[in-house]
Amino acid sequence: MQVYANPTRFNALALTVLPWCIGATVLLFLVGLYYSLIVAPQDYQQGETVRIMFIHVPAAWMAMATYTVMALASAVAIIWRHPLADVAAKTAAPIGACFTFLALVTGSLWGKPMWGTWWVWDARLTSVFVLFLLYLGYIAIWQAIEEPTRAARLAAIVALVGFVNIPIIKFSVDWWNSLHQPASVFRMDGPAIHSSILTPLLIMALAYTMLFLTLHLIAMRTEIMQRRIHNMEQAEVQG
Amino acid sequence: MSMFWSLIRRDIVLTLRQGGGAGMALGFFLTVLVLLPLGIGPDLKFLQRLAPGALWITLLLSVLLSTDRIFAPDYEDGSLEIMTMGPMPLELVALAKSVAHWLGTGLPLAILAPGLGVLLNLDALLFGPILLAMVLGSLALSLLACLGAAVTVGLRRGGMIISLLILPLYVPVLIFGVSATNAITGVPELFGPSMLILTAISLASLVLAPIAAAAAIRAHMA
Amino acid sequence: MSFTAPHIGFVLASYGLSALVLVGLTVMIVWQARATANRLKDLEGRAAKRRKPAKQVEPQ
Numbered sequence: 001m002q003v004y005a006n007p008t009r010f011n012a013l014a015l016t017v018l019p020w021c022i023g024a025t026v027l028l029f030l031v032g033l034y035y036s037l038i039v040a041p042q043d044y045q046q047g048e049t050v051r052i053m054f055i056h057v058p059a060a061w062m063a064m065a066t067y068t069v070m071a072l073a074s075a076v077a078i079i080w081r082h083p084l085a086d087v088a089a090k091t092a093a094p095i096g097a098c099f100t101f102l103a104l105v106t107g108s109l110w111g112k113p114m115w116g117t118w119w120v121w122d123a124r125l126t127s128v129f130v131l132f133l134l135y136l137g138y139i140a141i142w143q144a145i146e147e148p149t150r151a152a153r154l155a156a157i158v159a160l161v162g163f164v165n166i167p168i169i170k171f172s173v174d175w176w177n178s179l180h181q182p183a184s185v186f187r188m189d190g191p192a193i194h195s196s197i198l199t200p201l202l203i204m205a206l207a208y209t210m211l212f213l214t215l216h217l218i219a220m221r222t223e224i225m226q227r228r229i230h231n232m233e234q235a236e237v238q239g
Numbered sequence: 240m241s242m243f244w245s246l247i248r249r250d251i252v253l254t255l256r257q258g259g260g261a262g263m264a265l266g267f268f269l270t271v272l273v274l275l276p277l278g279i280g281p282d283l284k285f286l287q288r289l290a291p292g293a294l295w296i297t298l299l300l301s302v303l304l305s306t307d308r309i310f311a312p313d314y315e316d317g318s319l320e321i322m323t324m325g326p327m328p329l330e331l332v333a334l335a336k337s338v339a340h341w342l343g344t345g346l347p348l349a350i351l352a353p354g355l356g357v358l359l360n361l362d363a364l365l366f367g368p369i370l371l372a373m374v375l376g377s378l379a380l381s382l383l384a385c386l387g388a389a390v391t392v393g394l395r396r397g398g399m400i401i402s403l404l405i406l407p408l409y410v411p412v413l414i415f416g417v418s419a420t421n422a423i424t425g426v427p428e429l430f431g432p433s434m435l436i437l438t439a440i441s442l443a444s445l446v447l448a449p450i451a452a453a454a455a456i457r458a459h460m461a
Numbered sequence: 462m463s464f465t466a467p468h469i470g471f472v473l474a475s476y477g478l479s480a481l482v483l484v485g486l487t488v489m490i491v492w493q494a495r496a497t498a499n500r501l502k503d504l505e506g507r508a509a510k511r512r513k514p515a516k517q518v519e520p521q
Contacts, residue, residue, distance in 0.1 A: 048466040113468035137403040153458035172411035
């Protein structure tokens with residue numbers, strides 16, 4: 001682990017891995033979209049709209065997974081002061097925010113034909129909305145504080161507090177939802193999952209994961225380069 | 240230990256002296272309570288349904304409004320830095336400030352809420368539950384507000400970020416607070432569990448929020 | 462997939478928007494990477510040039 005603490009080493013590693021990541025991402029998306037749009041049959045209840053699940057659920061999974069990556073990186077940053085940890089956390093946030101946004105919007109577009117309204121305050125959408133706010137708050141901290149080390153520590157604290165809070169929020173929103181929902185609960189994942197639905201879902205989930213990995217690696221390299229640039233600009237001014 | 244209490248006393252005195260604490264929050268509270276029916280309509284039955292949630296939300300916003308004064312004055316005149324280096328652990332400093340904020344702002348509002356709820360035609364049966372729930376819940380609100388203030392101390396546009404940071408943290412307090420308040424007229428069995436969870440949230444915040452707040456202050460002072 | 466099924470618009474809108482956002486995100490990240498790499502190359506070039514004059518004024 002300490003080996004990769006060196007940014008140059010990390011850059012070299014990233015460059016080797018990146019082509020494979022890009023290739024895997026493209027391949028998985030091609031196969032996944034083929035399965036989602038052509039192979040998967042219509043649902044007898046939802047018709048074609050069940051296909052939205054293949055891009056809504058992976059987006060939601062990635063929204064959660066990315067925040068977990070951010071929280072883990074933040075913990076490493078605070079506890080071990082690993083130099084790349086806050087780079088990892090900082091660069092994951094915008095990507096996670098996009099996934100969360102997509103989860104919300106595709107959820108809404110799925111909800112309109114299913115339940116008749118654009119927005120439904122069901123437990124899942126509500127929790128994802130709050131997750132979106134957590135992402136925005138985290139990104140705002142990085143932008144509000146100029147001094148990079150200070151920004152990194154405060155952002156890490158914010159990420160960890162948010163992470164601890166997520167299960168509590170999920171629990172409370174489920175509670176709230178059970179108080180107000182009628183007996184017939186709408187289930188976001190539709191009918192029982194059988195293989196014709198499961199396969200496209202898993203392939204798309206993998207595709208989204210590989211996309212995250214690829215984009216994250218590129219973004220981390222960029223951030224490392226930007227820090228080098230910052231240092232060099234300082235040296236130029238002083239030298 | 241006496242340092243702890245004297246810090247609380249000092250903060251409360253400052254709040255009272257400046258008149259900005261409970262007074263400003265109360266003013267805000269009243270304003271919102273007047274605006275709500277004006278915006279929604281005077282239908283008493285409808286207002287009654289709305290009352291518990293509206294009162295809780297107004298409490299949240301009022302507490303949020305007063306967060307900038309938790310650390311800002313000390314940060315500006317340098318006493319925050321002195322507190323960082325002093326004999327009392329920074330976590331206790333944060334705890335003391337949270338408690339002072341609660342005693343000066345959150346608790347008074349919580350106590351006044353049932354009475355003010357009359358403006359929204361709050362069901363009399365709910366006076367007791369809302370008082371109890373708000374007294375317990377406002378402690379969590381002040382602790383979390385202090386955490387938000389610690390993270391954003393000294394930032395130019397700290398006020399906007401604080402809302403974004405703290406409101407997600409307030410969601411569970413709001414949900415369980417309203418659930419406990421409404422239980423009697425809704426599902427009575429839920430009163431116990433809601434109050435217990437609300438208390439648990441306050442107790443957990445009592446321990447965790449000052450630790451995180453102290454870490455944030457250290458990050459600012461470093 | 463049948464293009465005449467009811468609510469097909471929602472399906473197309475979902476896939477379209479997801480493609481837009483994800484491609485947009487990718488473009489932005491890659492563009493930033495390229496711009497940063499170029500800026501770094503510039504700076505490194507300038508840093509190298511600053512070192513050269515020191516060699517040229519070496520005593521004959």
